[in-house]
Amino acid sequence: MHVLFLGNGFDLYHGLKTSYKDFLLILQNITEFNNAISRFIDNKNTQDNDSHIFDEIFLDESIEGSSAHKIYELLKDNSWANYYANCNADIQGWIDFENEMLPAIKLMKEVFCKDVRMVWCTEDDWEASISFDSYKERAMMLLWPEFFDERDEYSFLIRNSYFDANYGILKAKIIKKMEDDLDDFITAFTLYLKEFVERRNIEKYKWINDINPNRIISFNYTSTERNYFEKISDSSCSHIHGSTFYKNIVFGTDLIDDDDSDFVNFSKRFQRLFKVGDCSYLDYLTESDDFASITDANHYESLTVSFIGCSLDKNDSSIFRSYIEKADKINVYCYGFSGYKSAMGNLINIFGHDKIRDYLHCNENGVKLNFIDIKNLSINDDTTIICAREYYKDSNK
Missing domain, CATH: 3.10.28 (Endonuclease I-creI)
Known part of the structure; x- marks a missing residue:
């Protein structure tokens, strides 16, 4: 059994504009965005002063002005859009x-x-x-x-x-006004992803095709994985935070107490159950046991868990922790040295130094936890597991 976790880094790796900064640019330039799209639709070209908008979004001649205008109407007087456009917070992801x-x-x-x-x-x-x-x-x-x-x-x-x-x-x-504006904010974000992100054609990487998972657990709103794993059924692919396809995107914070009835609609945990209701990912671990039980008595069906584009942040650990603990092999695909360092730090923060040390130690079944750098891979390249000592030395040259 091979379970693949996907995070926003998976979309970014394929050149898709799905970072918070991409959408923030729209929030901060919402009027210019609407006017620029209108000019493009009318003239099928852009003006030089539109470049700061069009550098961040995908355009082709099939773009519909109605979608762009609806995004504008949803956000122009939206209290959350104003808040995020002007709060100047130190936001990393x-x-x-x-x-x-x-x-x-x-x-x-x-x-x-x-x-x-x-x-x-x-x-x-x-x-x-x-x-x-x-x-x-x-x-x-x-x-x-x-x-x-x-x-x-x-x-x-x-x-x-x-x-x-x-x-x-x-x-x-x-x-109630804050809730309504959040709903409009999410609707606008969904339109942005569908109209200006998901329509972009992507190049497919050999190393991703070679993974061949049995199940996918995605933290993304998009369905970019469909470009690779067409044989994976809907029941075998769980979008934890909703998706653009079902228009049930989850956008909230896990830092609201469950008993906070006034602001429960802003809780990610509440939205996940209320909007998505898909807890099929909880069954995948049980299925891995079933895989093992029906195989030959002399053959053990191992569990491999891979992560691409995932921050492995503690906030999401309730989703993936049990998978890591039960896995026979863990593959963490990192984008460069900073990605490797961040993933290692987050895993230590969740599991503790001693357990991660054990995961990195080679036993009779090999090394349980492997880090793989994907930053400089071309379309047809294969991957190589990071040797921490050599990798750290090379990164400091």
Whole structure:
């Protein structure tokens, strides 16, 4: 049995614009994006000043303006789009991008607990404001103009549509707006992937074709793996975080408590069950036992687990941990020395130094954990397992 895990690095390796930075560029230039696509559709060419947009997305003559315009309409006044376009967070990958949702949620919880100062401007008109001492919180408030307007250096007005003189801050209305905007944000992202990413033709690598897995577990929203493994049925390929095909993309954070009923819709765990509901990947380990039980008594059916483009971050360890622990052989495909170093560090963080040392130790069955550098491979190249000592020496030349 061979189970293959795929992460966003798999799409990036094939030149697909699926990093958070690619979509962030659209968020930060949403009006220019819409205008540039319209010009392209009208003229079938681009202007020089459109290059910063078109360098990041895929265009051909079959692009439909309706999709681009719908993305624009979904994002132009979207509170989450504004937040991510302007938060200037130190984001390294999609997990960081999603987890940056948490500070916004914490801010709203703080807002809901604040004392509101009401000032009657006229007999029929009033202002409701809240104050913050922290510079960080004040900076965060500026990212939510839908709900708040800066009054002075320390206080913000609550927009009238989200405040009632009798009931105070309309907490449920604010959360509902955030939920609706997140749904629109995800819809726009799905359209972006389908229209400007998945239509691109990719070159196929021999070493990937040679893997020949029995089951695939993908953290990706796209179905790039279909270019290689056409014989893998839907029941043998599990998209943990949803897919563009089923329009059930999961976008949230794992850092929200399960008992947080107010913000449960922003929880990745909740969305995974609510939107995807596909837990078939849990059966693959059982199936590996079944494979072994039906083979000849003198033949052991081993379990190989491979990772391509996966960060192996602790946030996703609940998905792959049991596979690594049970596997007879683990192949981690790394993109260069930095990828090797990151994967090694994350695995040690999850399993501990002693267990990873044991995995790297050669026993009667060979080495359990292998790292393979794929950075400089051409289309027809085969892979070579990294020898840590030689690899580290070469990387420091």
